[in-house]
Structure formats: structure tokens, C-alpha cells
Amino acid sequence: MTGKKERGLFELYQQDPERADRVVFGRVAHSDRRGFLKGAGLATMGAVLGASIPFHRNMPVGLIPEALAQSDESVLFETKDGLTLLNDRPINAETPAHLLDDAITPNDRFFIRNNGLVPQFAIDGDAGGWTLTVDGEVNNPLELTLDDLRSNFETVSYELQLECGGNGRSAFNPPARGNQWTVGAIGNAVWTGVRYADVLGAAGVKDTAVYTGHFGLDPHLSGDPTKTPISRGVPLWKAMEPHSLIAFEMNGEPIPALHGFPVRTVCAGWPGSASQKWLNRIQVRADVHDGPKMGGQSYRMPAFPVAPGDEVAHEDMRIMESMPVKSIITSPRSESVLPLDNRSIGVRGHAWAGERSVARVDLSIDFGATWIRADLDPPANKYAWQTWRQVIRLPSQGYYEIWSRATDEAGTQQPFTVGWNPRGYGNNAMHRVSLRVPS
Structure with missing residues (x-):
């Protein structure tokens, strides 16, 4: 397509x-x-x-x-450390793999995926007039201030990874439309807020409820106030999952403007588009939400394998939910050269698997002929990525590639390459870095 x-x-x-x-x-x-x-x-x-x-x-x-x-958004981007800008309107930027080495991704290294413009009040850091409406299939519609969220519900903090559904899009052949992410549209932060389920509980969800619709305050690129850049949602069970949050802090600070100040949903393990920034309304629905970028082929996968370049009818596409098992090598940096007379190197990175946990990570230095098992840490909590590490010794001088392959708890492994997707979503092919050992 x-x-x-x-x-x-x-x-x-x-x-x-x-x-x-x-x-x-x-x-x-x-x-x-x-x-x-x-x-x-x-x-x-x-x-x-x-x-x-x-x-x-x-x-x-x-x-x-x-x-x-010279917009305020450009100034906001200057607060980021080493990110690669893929698009400037809206701002979309990814983090090079070697800058994702921390267990907790710092705010200044967290990737950006926006669909509209950053609201001016968020740029100004002014949440004074902000409220959250909860309506639809509820018995007790709510209108909450930030103080209401903090005082009326238990505050919790979790490490939660968010990944753009298009992470890895640049590797599809033929090319798929959209931002050409490599591997860096992922981050793992400590999110603080209230449980999504607690807010829905206070609203009294009706038996007819099956889905949520999220609405934000980000302006459309056209400046037309009647247009909405994106409005997605999740099935009710996902919203009620204990780790799904209505968050107001990121790594112990108010959520930065680029990431949804003052409040956003965080529905980890699913495409980042399910976690609405600049949240101001949750509509509980009796059917699947139909907001912008919920229909057609947006954030959807083919229901069956298709040949590269094939067109897929809208009715044959399914909404993305749990993200696939994946790993990333954060050290060594690709194209590294080892010091003379040293053929040992420490390799480390992270792995994650959507709704599942990661059971093992294996490394190869001989193009997949043999594999070396890495030491894998358990997740800090569900939906946190898992850090892994191993020391490997290279047998001689020359050019090498290190491949990482994660396996989830159900036994599903990362592939070397993935099937075609017309929109470039869900690429979880093995991550590879190269290095050289001098003579």
C-alpha cells in the first residue's frame, strides 16, 4: 500500500x-x-x-x-537531551538506544509522540483552570480538579513503560507511511497518580459500559478549534486494570508539557496512543470508541498475514492492544571499537512484553548460529521493562554484530524479521548493534 x-x-x-x-x-x-x-x-x-x-x-x-x-514548542524541545527529531509539526522525536541505558528513563530523554500542538497552558505550566470530566455510561458524572484527584483518591506510583505503536517502522520494506522510528520510541518512567479504576468506581460505571473514550486539550495542527487531532480509548477491563493510571507526575515531577501536563492516562503495555495526553474528559461508552485515529487503519494490525506491499481492507484490520515482546541493546553503542588487546565486553539493555513479562533474553555474536543467555532482572512491577546484562568474549579480531532476542512468559520469541504491516506498527524484530575488534 x-x-x-x-x-x-x-x-x-x-x-x-x-x-x-x-x-x-x-x-x-x-x-x-x-x-x-x-x-x-x-x-x-x-x-x-x-x-x-x-x-x-x-x-x-x-x-x-x-x-x-521560533515557537514555544521548539523551546520545549531544547530541554531534551540528544533526541533525534523526526517531525517538527507535530513534534515527534526518538531516543537513540545508547541514551536509554538508565533503568528509569529521565524526562529529558523520554521520546515524544504528539499528534497535535502542545496546549499553551501546558507550556506555561498553569493548571489553574483544568478539570477532568467523567461522563457517558456512568451513574454519577464527575468533574474533578487536580486537587480533587490528589485528595479524593489514593495516590500510587509505578514504573511503567510506554512505547509508540510505530516503533521500528523504519525497518519495514517496502516503507510504511509515518514517522520513521528506529528503536527509540520507548521509555520507562515512574508515573504517579490515581488508579483509573478508582475514578471510574467513583463515577459508578453502568453494566452497559464496554469501552472508554479519552479526550485531550491539544489543539489541532490547523488551529481549527472544532477539530481533534487524536481521541482514542481502551476496553473497560484495561481501564480497570490496577496499574492503569490517571497520572499527574512523571519521575517525581509534574508531567512536562510535552508529555501531557497536567494530567494524562497511562495504560502501559499498549500502544502509547492509548495513553491520552492533556486529558480533560473520559467518556465511558457502550460501544468501541470512534474518535479520531480509532477507525480505518490507525493503530491497527492485519487480522492475517499479508505479503509486503499488499493493501488491506479496513474491515480486515484489528485494533492494536498488547504490544509484542521486544528487547533493546543500550550498551555497547553500535559501531563501537574495542580497545586493543581487549576482546571482552559488557552488554546490557532492557526487555518488555506488553501484557506479559519477559522470561529470558539471549544474545548472539555469530549471526544467530548460537545463543548466550543473559542475566535478566524481574520487573519492578507489572508493565515495567526488565533490565538484562551479560559479559561476552569475542573470539578474534574483526567485525561482529550482537543480536538480542527476548522471549516472553508464553514462549513467544522476537523474530529476526516481522511480517508486513501497511501502517508500520508492531515491529518487534531483534535489535542488532555492530562493533569491531582491532588487531
Whole structure:
């Protein structure tokens, strides 16, 4: 299946400025006006910038207003340490594998996957007017402030990993549309908040309830307040799982603006899109939620194996739930060179398996002919990733690859390569790093 590649603001303007104006701001005038915005498009641009543009007729095609080029979101990204920017509008960035070595991923190294813009109140760190509405299939609809959450429910903290459903997309062949994540759209943080189940319990869930719908305050890229960039949900049983949280802290601090300040859901082990940022409403539903990016092929997997490049009908796609077993090598860094006269090296990383735990991690230095079992730590709690380590000795000088293969508690192993997915989701192929041993 072919599709439109997801591109950032600057890349889009560089390659096709008139189309960029249409996508980002709306309708563009005829070519004799050199692509200048007018009508609804001009109004939209003014809304995004927060003011009218008196000399808009003089704006050349492809000009990115300085207020957007130097946006608060760009400043927020500068707080990140070493992340690779994949898209600038919306901001999407992954963490190189070697920067994921910590057992707890620091906030400044946690990947970013946004669908819309970061709300201004989150950038300002002002939660004064924030409330959470819980309605739908409930007996007692709620409207809660941040103080209500903290004072009316038990506060809990868990280590929970979140992974983008498209992590590993860059390895699909033929290429799949979307951000070309390698392996770094994953992080494991200490999330603090209240149990999702406790809030639903206070609302009195009806017997008709089967699913939740999450709504956030992130503005649509167009600036149109009637549009929602993403609104997904989870089956009721997942929301009621004891480790599913309505969180307000990340690693002991208020959740950063890029990650959902002041409150988000954390439904770990599932695609990160199931954990709504900037949360302001939970709608309990009697049917599967149908918000933006719940239908079609968004965050869905084929119901059966398909050949690379094949199109898959919408009705043959199934909503992603538990993420597959996976591991990552965080040390050594790929393309490392060992010191002279030293052929021993410590190898370490993490592994996780969605709703399951990881039973073992094995390493290979001979392209999968033989395997060395790694020492594997148990998870701090369910849905936390597990750290593993091993010292290996390389037999001679030369080029080597280290492969890591995790196996979950049900016996499912990471494959060397995965089947085709038209949207590039769920790639859990083995992670490989290279190194050289000099003579």
C-alpha cells in the first residue's frame, strides 16, 4: 500500500510550499497571487499566530512566520537531551538506544509522540483552570480538579513503560507511511497518580459500559478549534486494570508539557496512543470508541498475514492492544571499537512484553548460529521493562554484530524479521548493534 508520508512543517515547506500553505493554514489563492493566503486560510493563519497580518499580501510562498519558526514548542524541545527529531509539526522525536541505558528513563530523554500542538497552558505550566470530566455510561458524572484527584483518591506510583505503536517502522520494506522510528520510541518512567479504576468506581460505571473514550486539550495542527487531532480509548477491563493510571507526575515531577501536563492516562503495555495526553474528559461508552485515529487503519494490525506491499481492507484490520515482546541493546553503542588487546565486553539493555513479562533474553555474536543467555532482572512491577546484562568474549579480531532476542512468559520469541504491516506498527524484530575488534 502506498500512502502520504507524514512530514514536518519545515520539510513540507521546503519541498512543496503551496501545498504546505494549504495543509497547515487552509485555502491558497490562485498562482497569480503567488500563493498568498486569503479568506478562510488567512483567518486560520491569524488564529494560529494570535493576530491579523496587515501585510499578508506581501508574504512570499513558503514563508514560515517567525512566530512559528521560533515557537514555544521548539523551546520545549531544547530541554531534551540528544533526541533525534523526526517531525517538527507535530513534534515527534526518538531516543537513540545508547541514551536509554538508565533503568528509569529521565524526562529529558523520554521520546515524544504528539499528534497535535502542545496546549499553551501546558507550556506555561498553569493548571489553574483544568478539570477532568467523567461522563457517558456512568451513574454519577464527575468533574474533578487536580486537587480533587490528589485528595479524593489514593495516590500510587509505578514504573511503567510506554512505547509508540510505530516503533521500528523504519525497518519495514517496502516503507510504511509515518514517522520513521528506529528503536527509540520507548521509555520507562515512574508515573504517579490515581488508579483509573478508582475514578471510574467513583463515577459508578453502568453494566452497559464496554469501552472508554479519552479526550485531550491539544489543539489541532490547523488551529481549527472544532477539530481533534487524536481521541482514542481502551476496553473497560484495561481501564480497570490496577496499574492503569490517571497520572499527574512523571519521575517525581509534574508531567512536562510535552508529555501531557497536567494530567494524562497511562495504560502501559499498549500502544502509547492509548495513553491520552492533556486529558480533560473520559467518556465511558457502550460501544468501541470512534474518535479520531480509532477507525480505518490507525493503530491497527492485519487480522492475517499479508505479503509486503499488499493493501488491506479496513474491515480486515484489528485494533492494536498488547504490544509484542521486544528487547533493546543500550550498551555497547553500535559501531563501537574495542580497545586493543581487549576482546571482552559488557552488554546490557532492557526487555518488555506488553501484557506479559519477559522470561529470558539471549544474545548472539555469530549471526544467530548460537545463543548466550543473559542475566535478566524481574520487573519492578507489572508493565515495567526488565533490565538484562551479560559479559561476552569475542573470539578474534574483526567485525561482529550482537543480536538480542527476548522471549516472553508464553514462549513467544522476537523474530529476526516481522511480517508486513501497511501502517508500520508492531515491529518487534531483534535489535542488532555492530562493533569491531582491532588487531
